[in-house]
Amino acid sequence: MITIVSDTHSATGxxxxxxxxxAVRNADLVVHAGDFTTAAALDAFEAESSRLVAVRGNNASEAVEDRLPADRTFEENGxxxxxxxxxxxxxxxxxLFGRERGADVVVSGHTHRYLAEKAGEVLLLNPGSHAQPRGHRPTHIELEPTAEGFAGRVYDRNGEIxxxxxxxGLES
Structure with a gap:
């Protein structure tokens, strides 16, 4: 399972x-779409995750910027x-960012509001914010592998779908 989160905005954890x-503890891969804010928050995520793929956000400290790229591309389950x-x-x-990278899916954050929407040939995913939803529901995304790719679900922190x-994937 892949768990996708974003916009932690924490100074401590x-x-x-x-x-x-x-979901983070049980995931095979945790994807974080930025804004840990501090190295302490990034370290806390790394401690909870068996495998973390992350980018920095617009509120990243210098320590986080030194450790994470602004964007990245990866493949899972085709x-x-x-x-x-x-x-x-x-x-x-x-x-356009996704098409330039030959991506099937673009994962982003920043808005603190979840999104799962097709844009041309690319699926846009935003998990929202699990920690600071700013008037929206606190959410994250879980992707369960299937023969065609993944079954995706947006969950709130109470477990409601x-x-x-x-x-x-493109070959599907």
Whole structure:
């Protein structure tokens, strides 16, 4: 399982609770779309995760910026992911970012609000914020492997399913 989170905005720790904490602990891969804020928060995530793929956000301290790139690309279960915190141009900017990297899925953060939406050939995912939802629900995304890619679900921290969606690679 892949657990996707973003926008922790913590000076001291991971700020994980409920279903989100369990999902991070049980994931084969944790993807964080930026804004740990401090190295202490990044260290706390690394301690809870068996494998962490992350980028820095616009509120990263210098210590976090030194450890994490602004964006990255990776593959899991036949699906190519492009990860960033934000891109100018909204959905169009994110779609172009994904197409430039040959990605099936673009994962971003910054808005503190979840999103699972197709933009052309690219699926845009934003897990929202598990820690500082800023008036939205505290959410994260879980991806369970399937033969075609992944079955995706947005969960709130209490474990309620907010939305379900498929995630498929280009060969599917």
């Amino acid at each position: 991971h700020e994980l609770t409920g279903r989100t904490l369990n 699906v190519r992911f492009a990860l960033t915190h934000r891109r100018r141009g909204g959905g169009t900017g994110l779609e 907010v939305e379900e969606f498929p995630v498929e």
